[in-house]
Amino acid sequence: MSITANWSYPTAIKFGAGRIAELPAACAQAGITRPLLVTDRGLAGMEITTRALDILEAAGLGRALFSEVDPNPNELNLAVGLAAYRAGGHDGVVAFGGGSGLDLGKMVAFMSGQTRPLWDFEDVGDWYTRADPAGIAPIVAVPTTAGTGSEVGRASVITNSETHVKKIIFHPKVLPSVVICDPELTVGMPKMITAGTGMDAFAHCLEAFCSPHYHPMSQGIALEGLRLVNDNLLRAYVDGTDIEARALMMSAAAMGAVAFQKGLGAIHALSHPVGAVYGTHHGTTNAVVMPACLAFNRPAIEGRLAQAAAYMGIAGGYEGFVARVMELREMLAIPSGLSAMGVEAERLDELTAMAIEDPSVGGNPVAMTLENTRSLFEAAM
Numbered sequence: 001m002s003i004t005a006n007w008s009y010p011t012a013i014k015f016g017a018g019r020i021a022e023l024p025a026a027c028a029q030a031g032i033t034r035p036l037l038v039t040d041r042g043l044a045g046m047e048i049t050t051r052a053l054d055i056l057e058a059a060g061l062g063r064a065l066f067s068e069v070d071p072n073p074n075e076l077n078l079a080v081g082l083a084a085y086r087a088g089g090h091d092g093v094v095a096f097g098g099g100s101g102l103d104l105g106k107m108v109a110f111m112s113g114q115t116r117p118l119w120d121f122e123d124v125g126d127w128y129t130r131a132d133p134a135g136i137a138p139i140v141a142v143p144t145t146a147g148t149g150s151e152v153g154r155a156s157v158i159t160n161s162e163t164h165v166k167k168i169i170f171h172p173k174v175l176p177s178v179v180i181c182d183p184e185l186t187v188g189m190p191k192m193i194t195a196g197t198g199m200d201a202f203a204h205c206l207e208a209f210c211s212p213h214y215h216p217m218s219q220g221i222a223l224e225g226l227r228l229v230n231d232n233l234l235r236a237y238v239d240g241t242d243i244e245a246r247a248l249m250m251s252a253a254a255m256g257a258v259a260f261q262k263g264l265g266a267i268h269a270l271s272h273p274v275g276a277v278y279g280t281h282h283g284t285t286n287a288v289v290m291p292a293c294l295a296f297n298r299p300a301i302e303g304r305l306a307q308a309a310a311y312m313g314i315a316g317g318y319e320g321f322v323a324r325v326m327e328l329r330e331m332l333a334i335p336s337g338l339s340a341m342g343v344e345a346e347r348l349d350e351l352t353a354m355a356i357e358d359p360s361v362g363g364n365p366v367a368m369t370l371e372n373t374r375s376l377f378e379a380a381m
Contacts, residue, residue, distance in 0.1 A: 003183075003247040010152050010258055015181040015251075017243055020052060020142065023094070023180060024059035030138040030177035032092030035061055036085050038105030039097040040069040048144060048185050052096060064088050066108070069097075072275055072282075073104040074161040075118050081108040085137075092138040095176065098197065099148030099282065102141055103156035106174050109137040110156075123155055123170035123359060131171050141176035144185045146236070146249035147197025147283050149204060149257025151179045159276050166272045168359055181254065183246035191237060192284075195332035198233040198249055200283025202226065202328075203267050203290060204256030209308060210301045211263030211363040222259035227312045228252035230324065237332060263363025266293040269373070270380060273354035280341050287334045288341060292380040294322055296372070300365035339381045348377045 004016030012029065014022055027035055035056060043049050044067035057063040066084045069077050085093070085108050095105025111118060113135020120130050141151035150156070155170040189197070205225035208218055229252045235245035270293070271285040294301075298318065306317035314320045328334075335341050343351070352374045355361070361368045368376075 003244065011175050011177065011179060013152070013179045013181055013254070017182060017184045017247070019180050020182045020185060021055060023052060023055050023140070023142070024061060026140045026178040026180055027056070027061060027092065027094070030092060030140050032138050032140065033061065034064075034088070034090045035092050035094045035140070036064045036066055036088060036090040036108070037094040037096050038066045038069065038081060038108055039101040040071070041067050043067070043097045043101060043144065046188070048188065049096065052094070052142065056094070064090065069100050069104045071100055072159045072166070072279060073100050074159045076161050077104055078107050078111065078118065078158065082111055085112055090137070092140070094140045094142060096142045096144065098143070098145035099150050099157070102143065102148065102150035103158065105141070106139055106150070106176070107156045107158060107169060109139045110169070110171060110174050112137045118158065118169060119160070119167065121169050121171060123168040128171045133173055136171065136173045139174070139176040141179045142185070143181060143250065143253065145189060145193060145197040146186055146246065146253040147200035149201065149253045149255070151176060151181070152254045153257045164276045165354060165357070166276045181250050183243055183250050186246050186250065187240055187243070189240065191240070192333070194237050194240065195334065196281045196284035196287065197253070198229060198236065198283070199287035199290075199328070199332065199334065201249065201253040201256040202229040202233070203283070203286035204260045204264070205229065205252070206290070207265045207267055207363065208256070208259035208262045210297065210304060210365050211265060212300070212365050213263045213363060215262035218259040218262035221255045222262070223308060223311055225252045225255035225259060226308055228255070230312050230314070233328065234331060264360040265364035266296060266360075266368060266376060268360035269355045269358040269364065269368065270377060272358050272360065273351045274338065274341070274343060276354070277347070277351065278342055284334060285341065287329055287332070288338055289380040290325055291322065292376055294325065295379070296376050297365050337381050338377070343381065345381065348374060352377055
């Protein structure tokens with residue numbers, strides 16, 4: 001089955017195999033004539049990136065690439081990216097790649113015309129109103145993984161290189177003007193990345209679905225996203241060339257990022273500091289801490305996850321749902337605990353203090369304290 005569609009929610013999305021060919025039209029739609037393609041170091045030399053640059057060059061849009069982006073991008077990467085953007089006289093960004101390339105690309109566009117420092121725009125209260133909207137360049141987003149959903153997000157996660165704390169920088173105009181979701185771009189993903197990014201999408205949908213906040217639209221999107229990952233992640237993992245499974249996982253990734261407007265929770269509150277301190281893969285870390293967080297939240301989410309299990313075709317209610325999570329983790333070769341990822345017991349107090357400050361804490365169904373969060377880390381080890 002060939003899955004092709006044009007969506008206008010939450011932004012203009014051109015979805016389907018081969019649609020990377022429409023990149024010049026997407027730039028025109030966004031009002032970009034001199035794009036800077038921003039991606040990470042790992043993707044810079046890959047065939048999919050070369051092809052995207054070829055397409056831009058053939059359309060007379062130049063061939064500008066910036067790829068000095070770390071797996072957990074920081075303000076130092078951003079400063080170099082902004083210098084490249086200004087030196088090249090660019091008027092917009094093609095954010096290309098997984099979460100790191102997409103997040104940094106969005107920030108290059110966002111900060112290109114701002115005079116205040118990056119941290120002044122952290123997602124706190126109405127801090128985003130400090131930004132000059134006229135100083136935000138247009139963005140076309142092209143995801144090459146099926147995980148973060150950053151292509152349909154209004155924020156970026158940027159790590160402070162001095163404090164090792166992940167900060168969320170938010171502005172409504174950071175939402176890309178046009179998104180190209182071409183599942184063919186994800187075919188070459190290594191198995192480990194397919195697994196980690198897929199479980200990231202699952203975590204987004206799971207935490208949004210369990211969040212106590214009221215947002216019924218996100219609730220429905222989260223539920224279908226859970227089903228899509230459950231049905232298709234293993235297919236994409238076993239056979240990376242299964243375009244239908246790749247397309248449905250790409251859908252689930254975008255859905256997770258739309259859904260988590262409703263809130264995230266303990267999974268992300270634990271994962272963010274671990275990733276910032278140890279440089280672990282974000283989605284894989286989410287998968288590692290997921291069982292401990294499910295057990296932690298059980299009193300508040302048992303009934304809700306029984307409903308999800310029924311919709312997903314999983315027998316056994318809450319316990320059946322957890323058993324399926326454990327099965328997925330095993331089949332995807334996810335590490336058994338944080339210790340296996342190199343996390344040291346003597347740093348748990350530091351990680352706990354960072355977790356409690358993470359904005360995801362506010363969306364967890366069970367109130368998080370220093371004490372119970374420290375115990376949760378221990379359970380996740």
